[in-house]
Amino acid sequence: MKKHFKRFRARGVAGVIAMAFAAHAWAVDPFTVRDIRVEGLQRVEPGTVFASLPFRVGDEYNDEKGAAAIRSLFGLGLFKDVRLEVSGNVLVVIVEERPTVADVDFVGTREFDKDTLRKALREIGLTEGRPYDQALADRAEQELKRQYINRSLYGAEVVTTVTPIERNRVNLTFTVTEGEPARIGDIRIVGNKSFSEGTLKGLFDLDTGGFLSWYTKSDRYSRVKLNADLEALRSYYLQRGFLEFRIDSTQVAISPDKQDITITVNVTEGERYVVTGVKLEGNYLGRDDEFKSLVTIRPGEPYNADQVAETTKAFTDYFGNFGYAFANVEARPEVDRVSNRVAFVIVADPARRAYVRRVNISGNNRTRDEVIRREFRQFESSWYDADRIRMSRDRVDRLGFFREVTVETAEVPGSPDQVDINLNVVEKPTGSLQLSAGFSSADRLGLGFAVKQENAFGSGNYLGIEVNTSKYNQTIVFNTVDPYFTTDGISRTIDLYHRRSKPYEDQGGNYELITSGGGLRFGVPFSEVDTVFFGGSLERTEIRPGTNIPAAYLAYGSRFGYTSTNLPLTVGWSRDDRDSAIAPNAGRLQRFGGELGLIGDARYVRSNYQYQQYIPLNKQYTLAFNGELGWGKGLQDQPFPVFKNFYSGGLGSVRGFEQGTLGPRDVTGASIGGARKITLNAELITPFPGAGNDRTLRLFGFFDVGNAFGESEKVRAADLRTSAGIGLSWISPIGPLRIAVANPVRKFPGDRIQRFQFQIGTSF
Template sequence: MKQQFKRFRVRTVAAVAALAFAANTWAVDPFTVRDIRVEGLQRVEPGTIFASLPFRVGDQYNDDKGSAAIRALFALGLFKDVRLEVNGDVLVVVVEERPTVADVDFAGTREFDKDTLKKALREIGLTEGRPYDQALADRAEQELKRQYINRSLYGAEVVTTVTPIERNRVNLTFTVTEGEPTRIRDIHIVGNRVFSEKELLGQMELDTGGWLSWYTKSDRYSRTKLNADLETLKSYYLQRGFLEFRIDSTQVAISPNKQDISVTVNITEGERYVVTGVKLEGDYLGKEDEFKSLVKIRAGEPYNADQVAETTKAFTEYFGNFGFAFAQVEARPEVDRATNRVAFTLVAEPSRRAYVRRINIAGNNRTRDEVIRREFRQFESSWYDAEKIKLSRDRIDRVGFFKEVNVETSDVPGAPDQVDLNITVEERPTGSLQLGAGFSSAEKLALSFSIKQENVFGTGHYLGVEVNTSKYNRTLAFNSVDPYFTADGISRTVDLYYRTSRPYDEMGGNYQLVTAGVGTRFGIPFSETDTVFFGGTLERTEIEPGTNIPAAYLAYGERFGYVSTSIPLSVGWTRDDRDSSVTPSRGRYQRFSGEWGVAGDARYLRSNYQYQQYVPLNKQFTFAFNGELGWGVGLQDRPYPVFKHFYSGGLGSVRGFEQGTLGPRDPTGSSIGGPRKVTLNAEVITPFPGAGNDKSLRMFGFVDIGNVFGEHQKVSFSDMRASAGVGLSWLSPIGPLRIAFAQPIRTKPGDKIQKMQFQIGTSF
């Protein structure tokens, strides 16, 4: 063999095989590399090759370095074949690139949308533009099957089709045969003595199916759901005194055809324990009395794990109010098994004070960071304050842009006295199309709608356009709100509207009221929950006579003119400490508004007060109360303007009666409203049966009482109308939907009944 030309060749399809083959290649005498050439590249940069080689031009080459070079190049994952050729003192690196994934597509997928599956494959490294190999395709198939197993589709089959295309690229198509979902055939609990199996199964989300399973998918097995149910089962026992309750094991059996699953849970209940006492130990910062007032554990009552958890949480949060973010509170039980009694010692260690280094925000894909940060009352580089952090979380939730708001604390490595706050939000659709409809024998179907965006371009601004085309009311209104018109949180609202309306009647009258106006108002925050509003409006109202016009309208027009121009000034106040503006479960909301016609043809005072209270009865049930009072009076020897009357009836007031038909009536039979209004609503809200604790779909039972009264009419409870019924609320993609079926329980002759009503966008 001539020394001028020596060649050795290594060919493999995997790195391990390459190493084994390289060990047996022809030996090459060491030589000094004068030049390195690379052949076979299509997309990979030559610099990638040179950076991976363990030698450079001018270095000594030998077999060991050749083997190392092959290992390094295969480790890049970019090549399916590598050869090293020696031509004199020139080293030639010959590579064959792996094909690149040009496109990933799916066929036969109904359970998932393609974007979800592409995201799952992207997380394992398979996406457009990445090198392709069979091992990666196999991993992709397993990942897709795992996704389907999580949806209880155990029989799903995946077939991969690889289609080569030009420029060494491939298209991947995953054809999925989903099959039928695997259903839970039966669930058994073994070892229960005190509570029946039916009662325990009623606490679990998983079940054997029901009429709503198509929506809840509660009969589809998932390990995550089962673990959650086991925790619920454990909590159920621990809340009722069973201190030593445990879950011994769970067995999940799947049928040979992968269509049925059986679940068996083995438990040991233990004995029921009663609490005998609670005492404090440790450092309580000299505030033992304050901490004792936070104790939820009650002596003489059965042990309740929730009370213990609430107590330790309250202690930890109270320590946090003084900057002790790392406070540790341990509830140590002293168990007397002979008498089935337990005493608790609450041991506290405040640890060290900390301050907040940084506030991190995640999940706001649309909403700008500043919209969230301006609601925060805990500042960076300030002492940690748990009360301010909770207030901040509630304020962010109350803006109404998010389904969930979570705040977590994380340590700062190397800084024992610092923490970071991580705020994670889940955005909800803030643009909505609001619809309203009602059915009656007179009007048949009445429709109204509005388009609004509560978070324009993620700035937190509100922009709304309302259009109402119902038989009795037609509206074109524009409304804009800048909640932070100034950096101090002063808001500005601009209203522009044009309305034509007439009271409800069945006589076919063609008279109407035409109101046009423009106004602005400002809101000044006086505290974290209180805001005061003031502003002014320029308004023009015209009474257009027509057939069957009420006598009250004619009398007012004849005496004061059919066209009234007024300049009302407005003042208002709100206080909102609810835990959520979208689905509140606790807290209070109050609102007062006053309007004073100081100039123009109409002189009057008009006020309205609303009070809402939400009380959690337990984790699932919430009691809600709403009360609203309206009052108006004329000034300067003038009657109260008829076009400023309040109306009642329908959604938002007394359900079961046609919208706006309660109260005084004209001799023509038209409902003309009145200057005084009383509305009382009570609701008990619960998750929809079969929907678990899903707050987006809930049902409620309600009782409504209220009416509208004339200027010289006495406000009397005996004249109020009442109704009761049930309803459904759903946070739909186009806004909150409420459907109510009401049965009037107090009526008067002539009342217009409307038992079924629904609206998208109403709140109470």
Template sequence: MKTIKKGLRGLTLSTLAASLLAALPAWAVNPFTLRDIRVEGLQRVEPGTVFASLPFRIGDQYNDDKGAAAIRSLFGLGLFSDVRLQVTDDVLVILVEERPTVADLSFSGIKEFDEEVLKKALRDVGLTEGRPFDKALADRAEQELKRQYINRSMYAAQVVTTVTPTDRNRVSLNFSVTEGDVAKIRDIRIVGNQAFPESTLRGLFDLDTGGWLSWYTKSDRYSRAKLNADLETLRSYYLTRGYLEFKIDSTQVAISPDKQEMSVTINITEGNRFVVSSVALEGEYLGKEEEFKSQIAIRAGEAYNAEDVSTTVKRFTDYFGSFGYAFAQVEAVPSIDRVNNQVAFTLRAQPARRVYVRRINVVGNNRTRDEVIRREFRQFESAWYDSDRIRLSRDRIDRLGFFTQVGIDTEPVPGTNDQVDLTVTVAERPTGNLSIGAGYSQADKLSFIASINVENVFGTGNYLGLDVNTSDFNKQFVLSTTDPYFTQDGVSRTFDLYYKTTRPYDAQGGDYEIKKPGIGIRFGVPFTERDTVYFGIGAERVTVVEGNELPEAYLDQGGTYLPATIGWSRDERDSALVPTEGRYQRFNTEFGLSSERRYAKLSYQFQQYIPLTKQYTFAFNTEVGLGKGLGGKDFPVLRNFYGGGLGSVRGFEQGTLGPTSAVLGSTTGERVSVGGAKNLVFNAEFIAPFPGAGNDRTLRWFFFTDAGNVYGENDSFEFSKLRASAGVGISWISPIGPLRFAYATPIRKFDGDKIQKFQFQIGTSF
């Protein structure tokens, strides 16, 4: 009997191969035909796994080379710590010793992380329950855990691994962690600056030396990724202000001996400020030189601006792409005159070949159905490549709101020179939304508003919403659903089912109710890529249940209402959640078709966001409403506009501005607010970073001023009767939605106005 044995503890595959070759003469066996193959020592590994890895079968000719190959193959499985081969009477016996497997993972001393987060990190490096274990794997696990802590600026973290053998050749691993404290940035220095103060340059950074809100923003925790982003911001700041040869020479990050403080030093060379002297075209421009010239953003006589250069190159590339040239090469070549500090640019273009799209692939949508994404595409398969349509398609997919990231990659089709495939990569986000609001006043006390909205039900792209209001004055239950592609042309359909009970905001002690069950249907027709027109009709049965404190204006308001609506909206904001620039407009009309209630109601809203700097934004909002009775009838009181409070003039109680009505049976002359047929609101906000929060956009504060009022049907819009307020607020993108606090002081009020200085709500703006 001859035995071939080789253990692999501590050996690399190259060392193994060399050892095997050196040892072959000592193992030499005469070639023979295998009569049988047996495997011994298996505990958990299936025999078939071993047999499948062997380079021979029963009946094959066996020799030393094949034996060496078998050993390499079995060790390559990573399942065995020792492998031996024995040959007896033409029978090969394979003796193996399995590596132990991980029975369980545990952690001690963990405070900064949830255990599941760390287990996932270890799983990424190959260590998880049920997997084979060795010392090298434990070392990698320790390094990965330390890396996780370093990513959170905890450089003093120490990890000790304890391996405990258990039954059936298994081990239990415990990682004992001493976390230590967070290493904070002590100072950030910029060396070499002359054109701009160091404080100005440091103000561009998201990293800083901390403030009283650093516990929230974590801006004083060093991160290499954040530093790289800040360095790019610094580079962009110089390159957009004429400093063509600006460069960052070096970056030093020093940590204190106790690993609790860090210092960052950035060495820069500004160079001279250059002015563009001329811009010329060179190359092939499809005979459309004038059209391309109109796309140039670089301006002769102005300071060099890297953004203008990149914008010009992108415009040229996109314009070539609109004609099907997906691989056009455009290069902005500078010619630098350092004597006069001038730079001349030559725009060289080579359109290459025209291509068409063979196939569009969608990846990353684990929940959302393919058709929900594909129906937003304006670039079609088997059509000429069109960069404008592709960019529009990407924007439409992004505006769905279902994804945190949307990207489209162009890939040449192998073996062809005129075809490309498009790959749409998306990263899904949770599309359910919980919105909660609250307010407090002496009349209403504490009231709650809640809504649950799912924008992508079962991945279909449909919307399902449930709104509940528990206010003492306004209780409502609204169920609505929207199919955004009721037709293939993109016409949406919305159903609404609701039940509402209402009392006036400032009624006290009244026990009457206004009940409004109803149903409605609306259709949205996309007239352009940004403009949508809405049509709808509904039916509502209004019942006025008489009781104490009933306003006389409500006595004859019961009956059947058949409202028909026509509306239009255009949203050009850069973000619906935290807008910093752009415009939003909405116009809506409502007509009462019932013979009992004939009226017209119009409203218009306009919002504009103006970025002053990276940190500061000015926002303006205005709303105008007008109602008119038709057919000789008065405008229905229950269709009135209301003013005051959130979404209107802050600092005044919700819905208390405007005309009032006498209370039925009152002997004291009591009057209550019932809204009005006309509405006028102005809001202005100056939005700034919250002190101590740095450039964090999730927590900001704003200073505002509001003006507005509600008027009766026969009243004119009198500016002399406008109420006005001013105040300060906090905007926070919280885990449950956008939260806004506002404290307002009326600066123009009249006798009898009801004041409510503090207000807050989740899920609203202005």
């Protein structure tokens, strides 16, 4: 028996639209659906199709429902063709699936890592396993071009190749012709009168290029960088009295060949204003004098926007210390344009006092909540305290486990006197497995292996194993730190170590100092910034004689034995408020350490103190000072142990002299260090020419003073060595690198000079 079919068919959007006009030609009489079959499926589940149909078995079918079914199935984005066929009371849905993306590859990409580009395409919906769509491929091309434009590669061309493969899949290949990046050919500032164009352009990180542009990429246009430079320009004027300064327009023009960019900034300086006075109005909680002490706006001086912003922020923060989380503080200028003077009225409304209902933490996928909460000084169900919240945020940031730490205050709906503190963190990897090799002018070739985990299992504890080798020093160290050994924040450190070393001076001998031991140390926080350490260790030191061993080692070994076992007690204190531990620009570091040996073969006391101060002169220049004092003394009629001596000379002390060669020598001429040490350093740190304001690459000029002295020697200023020179500091991918070229200013006969020195990881 011959069957008769009536069918609906639509290809793409045009087919759906056409079907609407051809409804009468394809019309079928309504009927009750006895069965629904789906044909043509490969990867899509049948349930996905059935769920999109506006009817079920047993429902009445008509032309309107058929058109709705086709629209719904096309709306899924999974099919490139949909047909409906009717056989009696059976409805057959015939579909043709879109091909699936099997692989996305890139050819000719040098500027970007392929994973970076794949991530960018994933964000617009194009990735492996997703249905292929030509419109999506076109969007992908535009997204790739946008990524290249962000790198100043305006001439980049992208061609998409679609290769069909088995099982209705396609491979996508994006072939990129990157071309050359567009360079900034000229930067113009128009309308400036009070400051030269050169001075103003010197504020910009963007420039027309130099011999280091390959590293800094400062001659590549970036809208983000330009906005930052414009803000620096605006701040420069507003800090110098130009109250009504404005940037009228910014034009960025690119040459027809897309290789040269010209930036023109049009400004209006306005007049320069002098501050005549500051008045306070509003409610200051009866603490007017306390608030007045926070005012940094100086009458008689040119208007300074930073001082105004600093004052209003200080007022807001101070209100927050008393629980007023919603205080409004406004600095209203009263401008006298005739005499170019301005007075400020600071109006304050503390609004209402608030409690902290809840502290919410988010973003910590690995780190346990308790690790973060124990750093908080703002407690739930207590008055809102802005100072404690800032302190809490800084303490969490100093853990070193997170890339970003942000704190927001949110009102509680329906409770005008309550707020929630929302802390969001972005975690970073805290573990490392390293195999490394390094070379220094002091230690020659050194190999290293290290396994470190600063946040073991999200507990906040530190675990580390280090193995280092060099010609003069081999070290094996295991240590672990529990920062909250007690709930009060007392830390516990366990150290196990084995060190094999000899003085830095190579005399061609094979004598060695071998030290093995372990230590237990506790850190007690006495304030938010001060920590006191105390503990002890069990240590065994062996002087292993060999050829060319210094006479001092032989003399000590002959009198007290070549093997010494001790139980020294240690105590220390630290305070560090530098803005960076690697490339500091401001702040202070103080450290003190003491060691007392009363139990064991050697009886001595040993201490050292270090002080560092960084003073930012402006955005580019920093003045740095470092001082270090070491002092040791033998006890109970014993001399200070020779293996505990301090060494001076070289990087880390007085540059320009060979490492560890200053101070006492024995009869063989070998440098043996001393029981006392003085080191003083001064540095002027500047940007590297051509590197703009990049703090990872900087030059410094320095002046060093220092020496080591024997236990019985008198410390005299006339015996101090001095040197001066220049150096390079670079935060390289393998660690901080410092290179110094020094010229000894004060030297004595027999001093060993080394004008060029470098090392990775050395400070000062």
